[in-house]
Amino acid sequence: MSLLTIRRAKGGFLRPPWWFAAPALAVYALVVLYPTASGIVYAFTDWNGIGDSSFNGLDNFSKLLQDDAARGSLVNTLLLSVAIVIVQNGVGLALALGVHTAIKSRALLRVVFFAPAVVSPVMVAFLWKYVYNPAPDAGLNGILGAVGLGGLRQDWLGDPSLAIWSVAGMVVWQFAGYSMVIFLAGLEGVPAELHEAAMIDGAGRFQRFRHVTWPLLAPAVTINVMLSTIGGLKLFDQVYAATNGGPGHASETLSTVLYKQAFVFGNYGYSTAIALVLALFVAAVSMVQIFYLRGREVSA
Amino acid sequence: MSASFERAALSRRGFLRASGMAAGAIALPGALAACGGSSGGSGGTLRLVGVADQQKPLDLLTKAYTKSKFNASYAPTDQVQTSVRTQLGAGNAPDVHVVFPGNGSAMSMMQISQAGLLADLSDQAWTKKIPANFKPAFQRDGKTLIHAAGASVIGAIYNKKVFQEAGVEPPKTWPEFLQVCEKIKKKGKIPIALGAQTPWVTQLISYALVPSTVYAENPQFDSQMQAGSATFAKSGWVQALEMYLELQKRGFFNDNPNGTTFEQQTSMVATGKAAMAIQVSAVLPDFRKAASGPDDLSMFPVPGADDAAGVWIPAGVVVGLGVSARGKNRDAAKAFIEFLGEQQNINTWAEAVACVPLVRDSSSKIDPVLEPFLSFMDGNRAVPFMDQNWPNAEVQPAHFAMVQELLGGKTTVAAGLAKLDETYRKK
Numbered sequence: 223m224s225l226l227t228i229r230r231a232k233g234g235f236l237r238p239p240w241w242f243a244a245p246a247l248a249v250y251a252l253v254v255l256y257p258t259a260s261g262i263v264y265a266f267t268d269w270n271g272i273g274d275s276s277f278n279g280l281d282n283f284s285k286l287l288q289d290d291a292a293r294g295s296l297v298n299t300l301l302l303s304v305a306i307v308i309v310q311n312g313v314g315l316a317l318a319l320g321v322h323t324a325i326k327s328r329a330l331l332r333v334v335f336f337a338p339a340v341v342s343p344v345m346v347a348f349l350w351k352y353v354y355n356p357a358p359d360a361g362l363n364g365i366l367g368a369v370g371l372g373g374l375r376q377d378w379l380g381d382p383s384l385a386i387w388s389v390a391g392m393v394v395w396q397f398a399g400y401s402m403v404i405f406l407a408g409l410e411g412v413p414a415e416l417h418e419a420a421m422i423d424g425a426g427r428f429q430r431f432r433h434v435t436w437p438l439l440a441p442a443v444t445i446n447v448m449l450s451t452i453g454g455l456k457l458f459d460q461v462y463a464a465t466n467g468g469p470g471h472a473s474e475t476l477s478t479v480l481y482k483q484a485f486v487f488g489n490y491g492y493s494t495a496i497a498l499v500l501a502l503f504v505a506a507v508s509m510v511q512i513f514y515l516r517g518r519e520v521s522a
Numbered sequence: 523m524s525a526s527f528e529r530a531a532l533s534r535r536g537f538l539r540a541s542g543m544a545a546g547a548i549a550l551p552g553a554l555a556a557c558g559g560s561s562g563g564s565g566g567t568l569r570l571v572g573v574a575d576q577q578k579p580l581d582l583l584t585k586a587y588t589k590s591k592f593n594a595s596y597a598p599t600d601q602v603q604t605s606v607r608t609q610l611g612a613g614n615a616p617d618v619h620v621v622f623p624g625n626g627s628a629m630s631m632m633q634i635s636q637a638g639l640l641a642d643l644s645d646q647a648w649t650k651k652i653p654a655n656f657k658p659a660f661q662r663d664g665k666t667l668i669h670a671a672g673a674s675v676i677g678a679i680y681n682k683k684v685f686q687e688a689g690v691e692p693p694k695t696w697p698e699f700l701q702v703c704e705k706i707k708k709k710g711k712i713p714i715a716l717g718a719q720t721p722w723v724t725q726l727i728s729y730a731l732v733p734s735t736v737y738a739e740n741p742q743f744d745s746q747m748q749a750g751s752a753t754f755a756k757s758g759w760v761q762a763l764e765m766y767l768e769l770q771k772r773g774f775f776n777d778n779p780n781g782t783t784f785e786q787q788t789s790m791v792a793t794g795k796a797a798m799a800i801q802v803s804a805v806l807p808d809f810r811k812a813a814s815g816p817d818d819l820s821m822f823p824v825p826g827a828d829d830a831a832g833v834w835i836p837a838g839v840v841v842g843l844g845v846s847a848r849g850k851n852r853d854a855a856k857a858f859i860e861f862l863g864e865q866q867n868i869n870t871w872a873e874a875v876a877c878v879p880l881v882r883d884s885s886s887k888i889d890p891v892l893e894p895f896l897s898f899m900d901g902n903r904a905v906p907f908m909d910q911n912w913p914n915a916e917v918q919p920a921h922f923a924m925v926q927e928l929l930g931g932k933t934t935v936a937a938g939l940a941k942l943d944e945t946y947r948k949k
Contacts, residue, residue, distance in 0.1 A: 380781025
């Protein structure tokens with residue numbers, strides 16, 4: 223056995239020294255770890271963004287528990303996340319299955335469905351404000367009227383009980399194509415011979431999806447559910463640009479509340495506390511999701 | 523083996539070279555920023571950050587001012603509020619930057635000056651001419667801390683053709699106002715366009731009515747609120763909000779005001795689909811741009827009282843400029859503010875944004891549509907915009923949310939004002 227083989231077997235020969243990573247780690251520490259740690263410190267202060275600050279213990283966190291607006295925004299955030307995870311992934315999967323067939327225009331359709339995902343969310347929100355124009359002859363209301371569904375016209379962003387779902391619709395429109403691409407990657411990995419074997423055994427289209435495709439899509443489901451959950455929990459741009467959290471506080475999310483607390487009200491300490499809670503919450507939800515979804519993943 | 527060693531040696535050298543280049547790349551922006559900073563500091567270039575509304579007058583006036591060069595940038599209010607406040611916090615504020623008059627916003631004169639970040643302008647000649655009723659917007663503890671060129675008013679911007687077609691004239695009392703709206707509605711037009719999806723638009727009808735329902739009867743209301751002896755919930759605010767909702771109940775607004783934006787509101791009035799919008803005079807240029815001709819539009823004070831003599835109006839100092847107290851170019855920046863305070867420059871600014879000049883002389887040209895407001899301002903029947911005297915930055919957004927909830931039927935006047943009182947008392 224040569225020296226080379228021994229060193230390879232131990233796995234040490236091609237492993238670079240740890241300090242090779244030092245410059246990257248230093249930059250990472252400077253632009254990520256240090257600001258994050260500083261942010262955590264501010265969560266325990268009464269800093270207003272421009273003056274001196276003093277430590278106020280857990281005051282910001284107890285204020286958060288009693289804050290009606292923050293609690294309402296937490297409920298909105300959870301509702302939005304659940305709606306987005308279910309609908310976006312449902313639509314994304316349907317689109318992926320649709321363009322994974324042999325239809326001629328599949329390449330074009332893939333591009334068309336994915337295209338909204340490359341547009342800035344703020345731009346999408348501004349465009350959708352026109353789609354959601356409440357005038358009876360404009361935007362979506364105009365289309366509904368033109369096809370004889372005038373009775374379904376709505377004040378999409380102005381009705382407090384509808385605004386949050388209108389925002390969810392906008393997000394799903396933009397990112398369903400993104401989910402589609404990840405599902406497509408999963409579908410490409412399903413071996414054709416498994417489908418052939420199932421067909422020989424007499425399995426129908428639904429049975430093949432249920433017993434062959436769906437179990438093998440589990441890794442794509444894990445990624446999609448996790449990404450859409452994280453996206454939903456930290457949703458800001460679309461809400462801020464489309465409704466600014468309104469009407470009233472009807473579509474406020476945790477992210478818009480923490481933005482307003484910092485940059486509109488000047489309560490930087492409190493805002494940082496909300497951000498810290500949000501970050502921990504997103505991390506916890508993501509870890510629980512990974513734990514459960516990974517458990518059902520199988521390989522072909 | 524030797525090949526592996528060579529590869530390893532080569533990659534290490536390559537790595538170090540790459541590291542050096544990366545370090546250079548990281549250091550470069552810092553070095554460039556440092557160069558930019560030093561040239562800005564010592565080369566007489568003033569860094570100026572304003573809101574979009576200030577661009578037109580400042581483009582004219584920075585060009586006319588020869589003693590300094592300017593590195594100016596403008597952006598919408600919320601963006602500027604975020605970026606300038608962050609710069610103030612980080613200690614690298616622009617030499618001259620936007621400041622909102624009075625109190626009530628995170629970028630207001632009172633809030634920023636608490637941290638000692640605004641230079642004292644009291645020794646400048648123009649400050650001696652600030653009218654007494656406007657002083658609270660400019661001064662803290664007797665020191666003048668911002669410059670602003672004049673006052674905007676809130677009233678009804680109306681389409682003259684629609685008024686003519688309906689055979690109505692600008693009203694002088696609240697009952698007349700309701701009659702005018704009724705006649706316009708009968709003609710098949712929307713009497714009042716309301717774009718309440720845009721948060722700041724929600725406040726304007728309250729602001730137009732409250733001077734008559736609150737301040738005409740109790741001019742000391744603000745000081746009583748500050749002392750804790752008055753509340754919104756037990757004041758003329760109740761009446762004003764009920765009047766606001768009466769307009770909605772009678773069908774005088776466009777459908778779905780909470781889903782309608784400022785831009786849509788502007789378009790409705792400019793194109794004659796709606797007769798009027800209750801708005802601040804500072805947006806007159808936007809309405810004129812959208813209309814077929816600038817003379818299609820005019821403006822009248824909203825009569826918030828049954829008796830013409832009891833009508834008061836809101837007139838607020840326009841968004842101003844402050845000088846960074848800790849900036850290297852403080853003296854040059856103060857000199858520019860002194861230039862802005864000269865009468866001809868006040869006039870230039872006021873003409874550019876269609877406001878009433880802070881101080882008037884024979885050369886002051888006032889936009890003719892503002893003429894009906896002057897007698898109120900000269901007769902002490904005008905009060906600053908309400909938020910300019912509110913003690914914290916949360917009250918104004920709470921007012922926006924309350925109005926949207928009232929229009930959406932999600933709260934009552936009593937509950938909404940109780941919440942507003944609670945927000946006002948927050949430390």
